[in-house]
Amino acid sequence: MDYLTTDDTIAAIASAGGSAVRGVIRMSGPDVTQILIRTFSCDDPTVDIGTLTKPTRMPGSIKLSSDHMLPGTMLFWPTDRSYTRQRSAEFHTFGSPALLSLALTRLGKAGARMALPGEFTLRAFLSGRMDLTQAEAVLAVIDSDSRQKLDTALEQLSGGLAGPLAETRQQLISVLAELEAGLDFVEEDIEFISNDQIIGQLQAALNQVRSVTGQINSRGDTQSTFKAALVGLPNAGKSSLINALSGEQKSIVTNIPGTTTDRVTAQLQIDGIEIELSDTAGIEEVGSDERTQENSTADIMATALLLQKESIANADLVLLCIPPEEPSLEELQLLEEKIGWLKQNNQPILVITTKSDLLPLTSAPPKARRLDQISTHRPISVSSNTGAGLDMLKFEIANLANEQQSCESSVVGSTLTRTRASLINVEEAIAAALHAGQNQIGEEVIAAEIRQALDELGQIVGAIYTDDILDLVFGRFCIGK
Ligand SMILES: Nc1nc2c(ncn2[C@@H]2O[C@H](COP(=O)(O)OP(=O)(O)OP(=O)(O)O)[C@@H](O)[C@H]2O)c(=O)[nH]1
Ligand SMILES: [Mg+2]
Known part of the structure; x- marks a missing residue:
């Protein structure tokens, strides 16, 4: 199927796979109105889909067969003011995979083609709605499983990287235009731009490119630190473990539950992989006995809880510490709550049974066996x-870090890698142009180097794109995005 075809109508399930509360089917293309007229019946009988001119929210149902209707809400963009800049619609309904697939088949019969992975975003890109770095950021937003990655992706999406580069590109284009105009009138000896002006503009462009390179390099660095958070109920042995793993007295250890309330981190190097380990407070919620506590204690607990949640949200791996002692009923309930919360976050969890010296050699703790599933x-x-x-344990953490990083490098990291390589070429070309200007080598040489720089810059923001790059970027999207 040709990715670059945009004049047919595509449809796909846009919500995540598996059962969920909500399911979404998305459509984009010129025939959306016709397909809706054929398949969708509005609850409000006065609505005439064919005459709508503004984005409209329509409760109603998709006719699955002569006697089956799937109720939901249709969002309809009848003009090009949509994500793909094409006529589009989204049907929001129950998250049942079977029903969604029936509804999709129905839309297919009515004229829609099943979308390829990333095809909606590709259409947004081809219509000029976003540039290539932004398209990659969309992918990263979809994929991101930690707060920090999400921030990076959102920043990229809003043009954090593309903005300054687009400015540089504009600046170089204007220098080139002046230079080329001058070259055309070389016989008449008319000067459109002075050599000093050229040098000034090229120097500014070079500085801008260097600052973006600096930004990218530092961004790449922060991404490469793998974060693991020690999590567990009070007295599980988390602080003892961060001390033992780092070989330093980083965190205070006592037999009083609720000892750790601040943020303690240790940098570990395991097999050459940088790992940031953080110790978190064991408390779950600021309990009801909070009223009986001094205010300051309640404050400390509340802050501890916030730091704990932040560490966990930022973690690439959760190390869930479970001591071998039989937990009380209350402890078990707290643990279940904590696990529920972790599972919601969808983070990888490694269960660690702590204080193994308290166990007889042969028996594994009964709880841990059940925890195999978590x-x-x-x-x-x-x-x-x-x-x-x-x-x-160290070996296992390094292993998981290795695994995750190699598949994550395809997220925002892919823009970084691609951009970094292109920026080196941009920098070289601008520096060569500058050198030519400073040494009066000739305007043709300056113009040629600027063209080279523009070519490379164009590749970064996708103004000039090759099929290879498109495949690389959009082939990684999920269907429906
Ligand atoms: N026998 C034995 N005791 C341990 C081990 N690790 C920790 N302990 C004891 O368990 C108690 C709690 O240890 P901490 O490391 O402070 O536990 P924590 O999970 O950080 O506790 P909070 O900060 O209160 O959430 C202390 O009395 C430790 O000495 C271990 O490997 N073996
Ligand atoms: Mg502690």
Whole structure:
């Protein structure tokens, strides 16, 4: 199927796979109105879909067959004022995969083609709605599983990277235009732009490009640190573990539950991989006994809870610490709540059974066996007191970091890699143009170097794009995006 065809109408399920509360089907293309007229019946009988001119929200149902209707809400953009800059519609309904697929088949029968991965965003890109760096950011927003990655992606989407480069491009185009005009009138000896002006503008462009390169380099660095957060109920042995793993007395250890309330982090290097480990407070919620506590204590607890949630939200891996002692009913309930919350966040969880020295050698703790299902990886048993299992744990963390980083490098990282390589060429070309200007080598040489720089810049923001780049970027999207 040709990715670059935009004159037919595409449809896809746009919500995540599996059962969910809500399901969304999306359509884009010139036949959306006709398809809606054929398949959708509005609850409000006065609405005439064919005559709508403004974005409209229409409760109603899709006719699945002569006796089955799927109720929901249709959002309809009848003009090009939509995400893809094409006539579009979105049907919001129950998140049942079977029903969604029936409805999609119905739309297919009415004239829609099933969309390829990333095809909606590709249409937005081809219509000039966004540039290539923004398209990649959309992918990153969809993929991002931590707050920091989401921020980076959103910033990129709003033009954090594309903005300054587009400005540089504009600046170079205007210098080139003046130079070329001058070249045309070389016989008449008319000067459109002085050599000093050229040098000034090129120097400014070079500085701008260098500052973007600097930004990208630092962004790349922050992304490469893998974050793991120690999580668990009070007294689970989290602080003891961060101390044992880092070999330093980073965090205070006592037998009083609720000892850790501040943010403690340790940088570990395991097999050459940089890992930031953070210790979090064991408390779950500021409990009802909060009223009986001093205000200042309640404040400390509330802050601790915030720091805990922040560390967990930013973590690439959650290390869930479970001690071998039988938990009380209340503890078990808190643990379940915590696990529920973690699962909602959809983060990888590695269960660690702590204080293994308290266990008889042969028996695995009963809870841990049940926790096998929570752990996205094989649980590991450690003792901070004897050091048993610590090497195994380090090895496993490094392994997971390695795995995650290699698949994540395809997210915003892919823009970084692609952009970094192109920016080196841009910088070289502008520097060569500047050198030619400073040494009066000739305006043709300056113009040629500027053209080279513009070519490279164009590739970054996608103004000039090759099929290869398009495949690379859009092939990674999920269908429906
Ligand atoms: N036997 C044994 N005791 C341990 C081990 N690790 C921690 N402990 C003890 O368990 C108690 C709690 O340890 P901490 O490391 O402070 O636990 P925590 O999870 O940080 O607790 P909070 O900060 O209160 O949430 C202390 O009395 C530790 O000495 C271990 O590997 N073996
Ligand atoms: Mg602690």
